[in-house]
Amino acid sequence: MAQVHAALTETGRRPVVIGLCGAQGSGKTTLARAVLAACSDESLRAAMLSIDDLYLTRAERQALAQDVHPLLATRGVPGTHDVALGLSVIDTLERGQGTRLPRFDKARDDRAPESEWPLAPRACEVLLFEGWCVGARAQSAEHLAQPVNALEAREDADAVWRSYANTALAGPYQSLFARIDRLILLAAPGFDVVYGWRLEQERDLAEHAAPADRVMDEAAIARFIAHYERLTCHILGEMPGRADLVVQLDARRCPVEIRRLR
Template identity: 55%
Template sequence: MSPEAILTPLVADVLAAAEGRPLVVGICGAQGSGKSTLAAALSARFEDAPVLSIDDLYLCRAERRRLAAEVHPLFATRGVPGTHDVALGLDLIAGFRRGQALSLPRFDKATDDRADGAEPVPAGAKLLLFEGWCLGAEPAPADAPINSLERDEDPDGRWRARVEASLAGPYAALFGEIDLLIFLAAPSFETVADWRWQQEAALARALPGAAAVMSRGEIDRFVAHYERITRRLLRDLPARADVTLWLDADRRCVRIRRHGETAREDADSDGGSG
């Protein structure tokens, strides 16, 4: 069974229980796990509910260059906590809860910068789908390097410490706005690099000649920025998420668990350990 088919009745039940109160549903999953596809499918199921990606909250390239110059060079690369406009995200969610019309920002990954314009959302929406790779992440000590990127480019741990401090501060407030958190759990971190490469290959096919399309080696370095938090989420988030769907390498759901329940195998799956 697809994640969409599994989650549609669950989200419908939660919406009904909310009795008209605006609801923020968070979808967390590593790069390439299908969270954007799932969010789009749920949006279509629920009267074109607006979708906000944490990627669309990225600081513009000029702001990240400033962070790179003033704090640490690794902040030039988008993605980790500290490279998003969290205040904008909180303002958008506050406006959604007040029933206001919204203008959702969009980020252009091909140019690595904020896109011109925004997506209008009419007033009165009752469901906001908020998706992102690190939703629900909690801070941890910025301890010894776990990969060559951290060892060679952050030997004193300044970048790691700033990322963890961001999680402990503004990101905690942003993630605290989520009413229902869904986690798409990859089978392993090693699968994530393959998924991210599939995404980049699709971008290259769609935008031939785009300057920001990365090679496989560049993808592996890019994903290394996320490794520490991704591994932590795979280890810890199933115990805290409201719903966890364990995926196999083909993104099929092989196991499901709602918070407080015993995990069960997906009856329509052909098996797998998740």
């Protein structure tokens, strides 16, 4: 809560936006929910938004897959989110109005009906904005030349997919991330732990899935996280030097070091 109170004190903008970045399965959603509860305990009007809830619809991603690159059918990388929707939510909250918060149904791989979106309070004071690439910056062009894994080597040999994602990140996403008042990074010890963390998430999803829901097996999870490897590794190398708070995690997600820049 220290970062929340500092942002509330130092900025006149409401709501203050607390960005929380972390690799898949790092515990960022759990932490955001805990901070949301702490805000409630202190009578602060707060809401939570995940970048995952801003994914384009399945139909929109299929259109991108046809028009730009087949890998864009898979949700995840920059270019597969509705950035304008995220900005609209923040703009509405800044006007002091209540608004519905988008929700994405991962089990069905599509945006949930708007009737199922929760309401953010009027005069919201704190917005917790969490996600695997929240606050990320684009890579330089030379870093895109070489594939980082077998997925890129086999299915993006000409770098069209990763270049599209990088261009999107350098453009519209920076307008969204510029609204962040404090940036917190949950730093994984390395990308090698992400598979196990993501497997735990999928098993939990399977326990609550309906018969028609899409649940990935181990091979599908390995392929899925390969879409995230490039930017996750870039974030782990670049973001610690500028995030307001870095929580270094071990393989069990236990904090081993906390570093504050302000």
